[in-house]
Amino acid sequence: MKKITIKDIAAKFDVSISTVSKALNDSYEISEKTKAKIQKYAKKKKYKPNFNALSLKNRRTKTIGIVIPNMLNYFYAQVFKGVENTANANGYKIITCISNESYHKEVETLEMLSNGSIDGFILSIAKETGLMKNYEHFENTIEEGTPIVMFDRVTKKVACDKVVADDFEAVAKTVKHLKNTGCNKIAFVSTLKELPLGKQRYKGYLQGLENEGLEVDKDIILNVQENDYKKYEEIITPFFKKNKLDAVIATSEQSAIAAMKIAQREGYKIPENFSVIGFANGILSRHSSPKLTTVSQHGELMGETAAQMLIDRLEKKDQEIPLATKVIQTDLVERNSTKTFLELKK
C-alpha cells in the first residue's frame, strides 16, 4: 500500500485536487458532505501531506538543525534531549550533526543544511573553531537568513541568540564555597582554556580568589587535554607530592575525577583533607567514589531554552525580536568530594 496523494483522492471521488485540498483543510468553501467523505477516506488511507511539497510551498521546514561537538559527552546529550523536548512539543523535527570538534566538519555541516533543509540552527562551537577564531561560516548562514542559537560555547564575535551558563559567577561561587569549607590552595584545571568559555571560567576563578582574599598562584593553574590523562597526571602529581594543594576545580567531569584518583593515590583523604569540584553533572559524578561535587549546568534546560528562543524567532519572522543572551544559573550539587559547613563545625 503505497503512500497516497491528494491526486489519488481526487481521482477516487472524481473531484479536483483543489477541492480535496480544501476539504482536508476543513475549508468553509466545501460542503459538509464532500468534506466528510473525503476526510473519512483520507483517514482510512492514512493520507499525510507530503513534507517536501509543504516545505517547498511554505518556505519553511519546521525542522531545526543541531550541531554538537560530541554526542558521547553527557552534557551535550542532555542539551540534545532538552532541544528535542521543546522542538517536539512545537511540532519541529531535529536534524543532528556531530562536528567532532572539527572546524571543517562544522563548516560542511552548516553548508549541507543551509539549503532549505532546516529553518534554523542550534549549536555549540567546535573546539577547533574556537581556537582558530574563524566564525565567518556562522555569519554567512545568518546573513542568508538562517537564524542561529548558540549555547555553552559561544562567541561574542557573532551576533545571534545565545544560551550560556553563568560560568564566571559559577567558578567564583565555587571558590567561595571551597574557601568556606577550609580550602586555601585551590588549583584550577581547565580543559578549554583558550576558548572564550574557558576564559570566562578562568576569570571567575581569579575573581573568586580575589573576593576571598586568596593569592593567585600561577603554578596551580593548569591547562590540560581532556583525553591526555597521562600528561595530566605528570603535571599534577608533583603538586600533591609538594603538598601544595587542598582543592581542585576542574572544568570537566573527567578531569575532576582524574584529580580525585591521583589525590587518593598520593594518600589524600577526600574530602577530609582534599576537595574536588567538577563542571558538568553527568553519570560519572554520581558513581565515582567518593561521589563528585559538581557545578550543574542544567543541560536539558539549556537545550529547552535554546529551542524556545529559536522557535520564537522562527514563528515571528515579521516582528523583529532583538537578539538576546539567556543565562542559565548553575547550581552547586554537593556530594562527597567536598566538605560541608556542618562537618566543619564538628
Next chain:
Amino acid sequence: MKKITIKDIAAKFDVSISTVSKALNDSYEISEKTKAKIQKYAKKKKYKPNFNALSLKNRRTKTIGIVIPNMLNYFYAQVFKGVENTANANGYKIITCISNESYHKEVETLEMLSNGSIDGFILSIAKETGLMKNYEHFENTIEEGTPIVMFDRVTKKVACDKVVADDFEAVAKTVKHLKNTGCNKIAFVSTLKELPLGKQRYKGYLQGLENEGLEVDKDIILNVQENDYKKYEEIITPFFKKNKLDAVIATSEQSAIAAMKIAQREGYKIPENFSVIGFANGILSRHSSPKLTTVSQHGELMGETAAQMLIDRLEKKDQEIPLATKVIQTDLVERNSTKTFLELKK
C-alpha cells in the same frame, strides 16, 4: 544576502532556467563558455539547489530517521555516532527522535516522519512497545514503502533488516569465563527480562550454565528495574549475606556497578572473592573501582552496520535485496572486576 535560486541566475544572464540547470550540472549540451560563467557566478553567490525541491522531484530525501529509546544512554549514543559516520560519508542526513521508551511516542514519531521526511528508519524498539508486543506501526511503515533497520532491541515479528549483538553466545561465553576463573554461583541480573533481547540473554545464561555443568538456581535469577536502585538493593543484599554468590552477570552497566557496590559494602573483595561482568561498555566501566569487566557490544559498529544496510537498500531500490540480520560479535573486555587465568595459576 538572501538565498539565490536558479531563476535568479537565469535572469542575471538572460538565459532560460533549463540552461542554468544544465550548466550547473555540467551537461555536455551547454557551451563551455556559458557553463563557466554560470558556474562561477553560482559559486560566488553560494548557490545551493533547494533541498525540498530536489526531494520532491527525486522522491527521495537522502535522510535517515533514527529512533532511539534514550539518548542519555551511552550505548545508544555510540550507535548514533556510528550511524552518523556512515550516513554522512554517504551524503545522508539524520533526523533523530527519542522514543523515551514509550510506545505512543514511537508510533507518533514513525507517523510524523513517514510523510516524505525520510527515506528509511534505523531504530531500537522502545521498552513499552516490546512489552506490549505491538508492532503494527512498524509493519505499516514498511508496507508503505519505508524500509526499517532495527538494532539491538529487535523482534522477529517484523520482517526487516536487523543488526544485533550475539547476545545468546555472549552470555554463554561470559558464564564460561566466570567458571574458568573459579566462579560457580553466578547470578543473572536482567533489566529487560521480558523483552526478546532480554530473553535471548537469559537463554544464553541457561545454556552457559548447562555447558559448564552448573546448576540453575532460580533464586539467583533477578529481574530489576534499571532505575529502582533501592529495590534492587533489597533484593540482592540477602544473597550476599547468605554467601550464596560469587559472581554476577548484569545486563546493564548501571546494575553491574550497583552489584559491585553492594558486594563491597557487604565486605566482599572484588575480584578476589567476587566477580562482576556487565553489558554495555560505557564510561562508567572505565571509571568504577575496580574497573568493570564488560561485554562490549560495539555500539558504534552496530550503528555503522545498520546505516550501511539501510543505505544499500535505499540505493538499490530496483534489485530486491533479501532481508538480513547481521550479528555483531561482542567482546569480553577484561578489566578488574574479574579474575584472570594468570591470577588463578598463582
Next chain:
DNA sequence: TTGAAAGCGGTACCAG
C-alpha cells in the same frame, strides 16, 4: 460549492 491555474525550486524530455 467547485475547479483551473499559478507557483514553490528544481530536473529532464523534447523541440528548435
Next chain:
DNA sequence: CTGGTACCGCTTTCAA
C-alpha cells in the same frame, strides 16, 4: 547549444 514545458505534491487566488 539553448529554450519551452511538464511534473514532483500541495496551497491559494480567482473565476465559474
